Amino acid sequence: MTDRKTIDQISSDDLDQLYEQLAAEQADNTALRRQLLHCPHRDARARAEARLPRIEALADEHPAGIDTALILEALDEQEQP
Secondary structure (H helix, E strand, O other): OOOOOOOOOOOHHHHHHHHHHHHHHHHHHHHHHHHHHHHHHHHHHHHHHHHHHEEEEEEHOOOOOHHHHHHHHHHHHHHHO
């Protein structure tokens, strides 16, 4: 276990160092959040979720089973403007 200083033992230099560490961690956190917002996997997930209703509709239309080619064709139709 690390021995910690009491409040009376902390110098202004120690406090400055802690604030510098905090600022660096906050900057790292901000950078990671920005990267997450621009993550390509978020877009892929949104596209996949948008396609689910069409796949479910195909399953309802073909209760005996859906051919993979039919699914791919339906998904291709959705991506065309």
